[in-house]
Amino acid sequence: MKITFLGTGAAELYPGAWCQCDYCTYARTHGGRNVRFTSSIHFADKCLVDFPADVFNKAAHYGVDLLGTELLLCTHPHEDHFDPQMLYWRYKAYGADALPESERYAAPCARFGELPLLRVFGNRGVWARMNAIFENREVADYAMDFTIPQVYQEYHHAGVDFIPMIASHMEGGERGMIYLIHAQGKTFLYATDSDTYVERTRDCLRAHKVDAVIMEATFGEVNKGRGHMTLGRVWDEVRFFEENGLFNGEPQVWLTHMSPHRTPPYDLLCPMLEGTCVRSAYDGMTLEL
């Protein structure tokens, strides 16, 4: 299964858009893999985890076609993970294709042609943000549907089996979700945003094996509080996976969702991780499982 990292940065981007600290200056000067935009992945040909505002820019940049997307798993409604505006443009009024050309463009219609159904999964906070774009129109006219899943239940769509699990990350009194994903014979965990995994999530993880873990490392070397991983807490989770024998084959952990100022830029982070099973992902990286 091919996974493409469309972005690996946190909300402030890397370098921080307005920041002149040492790390941000390094990333701005050296460019390349040191530069990170908001986090999302494309996987198994037609599936996404998260939908930030720049997702189409990044997909075009890395040669990923989003037209046939059938599954969107949303972790939580923070704006660096979910911006529904580009979903709004899927709207096509019922019957618009049958109108004469002259009338068609005046009809409330933002696209032409058929799309496969896009199934979106997310919590109530994601739904609230998404609902705002529908303007009381039929959801079906966006060729979409939306599910607020039950955590720790297994779902199937677009050839993917997945289990939403509770994340240690709050928004508006509601916790986000991380996803255990199985497709094309491979399994991986996508876990951003989340601090140390809660016990129910650990119990669920213990019952499965993974080929890879994609884990956030937002706070890097500085503990700025709870809600995100530090590098120290990343190692605690790696030990959890190793001690419980949860890896299929060689352990591999890929870090994403890095915040500037506190997590060293890619060039400086890689030597720190050398010789371990933990590696830094970067924007545009493809992972073949």
Ligand SMILES: [Zn+2]
């Ligand atoms: Zn985030």
Ligand SMILES: [Zn+2]
């Ligand atoms: Zn968040």
Ligand SMILES: [Zn+2]
């Ligand atoms: Zn900075």
